Each structure stands twice: as C-alpha cells, then as structure tokens.
Amino acid sequence: MQQQPNPSPFGWYLGTYIVGFNLADVDEQHDLHDEFDGWEVSVMVRADNCRQAFERIEQVALRDTRRYVGELDGITVDWEFKGVTEMDPMYKPVHENTDIVYVEHDRVKLKDQEYLVCDKHDYK
DSSP, X not given: OOOOXXXXXXXXXXXXXXXXXXXXXXXXXXXXXXXXXOEEEEEEEEOSSHHHHHHHHHHHHHHTOSEEEEEETTEEEEXXXXXXXXXXXXXXXXXXXXXXXXXXXXXXXXXXXXXXXXXXXXXX
C-alpha cells in the first residue's frame, strides 16, 4: 500500500494519469493494438483533501476518454483511461509563473543536459 500524501495547505493538487487508445471496430487480438503509445497527462485540480483530489483527477481523465471518429488518418479510436499514476499536493500557493513540477534526471551532468532544452522559436 502506498503512503498517503499530506493534504495541500492551499487546496491544489498535481495529478498524473495514463490514457491510451484502442482501434474501434477492430478485433481485440489485432496486432495494431500493440503499436500505439500510452500518454501520460498531468493536471492541476482544486480539492479539500487528497481523496477528493484523486476523484477529480479521475473525472478530468474520464471527460476526454471517448470515441474519436477519424482520429488516425480516418480510423476511429476509443480513448481509454488506464489510471492515476501520481497525485501530489501543492505546498505553496499557485499563481501565474509558479514553478510546480520538478523532474529529476539521474546520471546526467548539468553541462550535458542541453539536449533537454527547447528553443522558444519552436513554439508558435
């Protein structure tokens, strides 16, 4: 059993969940089902406690898990919610320009992390 996080003193939680899709109208045993990646999605939710935050993360995930007609070059897919993978309380107030996510990159020296950096011109 995982240890329960402490509640957020500010009522904000960062949640991550996994979604993937299945091809509609294609036999479950079809090899194409194994060719697609899952998607990890992070969202922020406001809640009174950890359980409520978890439930709101699930609600957000389920809101977008439906059938999309013509998603992949005309193929219809059913997006499927696989589950919440992480739920973390925010320990400082959330405002614009607040840093909230820290991802550790093991065994990569600071000087060698340049490949992780994006250029602002990549975004339109």
